Amino acid sequence: MTWDPAQYLTFGGHRIRPAIDLLSAVPMEAPKTILDLGCGTGNMTEFMQARWPDAKIVGLDNSTDMLAKAQDAHPDMTWIEAEIGNWSPEAPFDLVYSNAVLHWVPDHGALFPEILKWVNPNGYVAIQMPRNFEARSHTTVYETIRNGDWRTRLEPMIRDEPTSPPTFYYDLLKPLVQSLDLWETEYQQILEGENPVPEYVKGTWLKPFLDALEEPEKSAFEADYKKNVLLHYPPQSDGKTLFPFRRLFIVAQV
Ligand SMILES: C[S@@+](CC[C@H](N)C(=O)[O-])C[C@H]1O[C@@H](n2cnc3c(N)ncnc32)[C@H](O)[C@@H]1O
Structure with a gap:
């Protein structure tokens, strides 16, 4: 899908917190080389x-728009435009860090062991992915798809849940690494504004479906989704909205 940096950064505070939590969990003194895999806007x-x-x-991403922003902010750094599934480095890194990316890349059973090969001995891989795909914010997207004239076009685009349970990653990675730390955190994101969950989801999960529709259907689909999702995320007494969001973290020493 095509990423929109402005939409993605609208909820920058909520999105940066797990990224910082992931970075803080890397127990390295001084890695010499770091790959920010799916670096986005840097x-x-x-x-x-x-x-x-x-x-x-080194930052790697397949979005020209996201990388353009990264390049503007940090012209001195190395930015690589590439598809994660088709890429491999010339030399391994001390740390491969990937925040909120790998749920967009299929076949984790093959991909994750491959990524371990991009890390120097004793180096680390640090990965965070959303695991929130059963939340009402997401299931309401599918309900809205199934209840409209757009069903035949949008339903084939519904993907299986891209992030597996922790048990899958444990069995996959444990035999291949020296140490493995896995945990999940459900962030209670406090959002401002009227019916803010659709705006949040528009930056990621909703976007491919909206992009696939032309006006006036696009606006009609968005309006239906907004109406449906509000029932599940009513405002608190002060007008703010709690949007719980579960994320899976993996930190492993190779
Ligand atoms: C949710 S953003 C996260 C960006 C950044 N890591 C952050 O934490 O702000 C996901 C990023 O993954 C990139 N991405 C998704 N699929 C990719 C792929 N197959 N190859 C390379 N980059 C990909 C997107 O372009 C986007 O910049």
């Missing part, structure tokens, strides 16, 4: 630079 670069000022950081 949000995490300054946090990595602040923690490890001598590290050489």
Whole structure:
């Protein structure tokens, strides 16, 4: 899908927190080389630079728009435009860090062991992926698809849940690494504004479906989704909305 940096960064605070939690969980003194896999707009670069000022950081993403923003903010860094599934590095890195990306890339059973090969011995891989696909924010997308004239076009686009349970990653990775830490956190995201969940979901999960429709259907689909999702995320007494969001973290030493 085509990423829209402005829409994605609208909820930047909520999206950066798990990225920082992931970075904080990497127990490395001073990695010399870091790959930010699916770096997007390069949000995490300054946090990595602040923690490890001598590290050489390389960002990789397949979105020209996201990389253009990253390049503007950090022209001194190396940015690679590539498809994760078709890429491999010339030399391995001390740390491969990937925040909120790999749920967009299929076949984790083959991909994750491949990514481990991109890491130097004793180096680390650190991965965070949403595991929120049974939440009403997501299931309401499918309900809205199934209850409209757009059903025949949009239903084939519904993907299986892209992130597996922790048990899958444990069995896959444990035999291949020295140490493996896995955990999940459900963030209670406090959102401002009227019916804010659709705006959040528009930056990611809803986007491919909206992109597949022309006006006036596009607006009609969005209006239906907004109406349906509001029933599940009513405002609190102060007008704000709690949007719980579960994420899976994996930190492994190779
Ligand atoms: C949710 S954003 C996360 C960006 C960044 N890691 C962050 O935490 O802000 C997902 C990023 O993954 C990139 N992406 C998705 N699928 C990809 C693929 N197959 N190859 C390379 N990049 C991909 C998108 O272009 C997007 O920039």
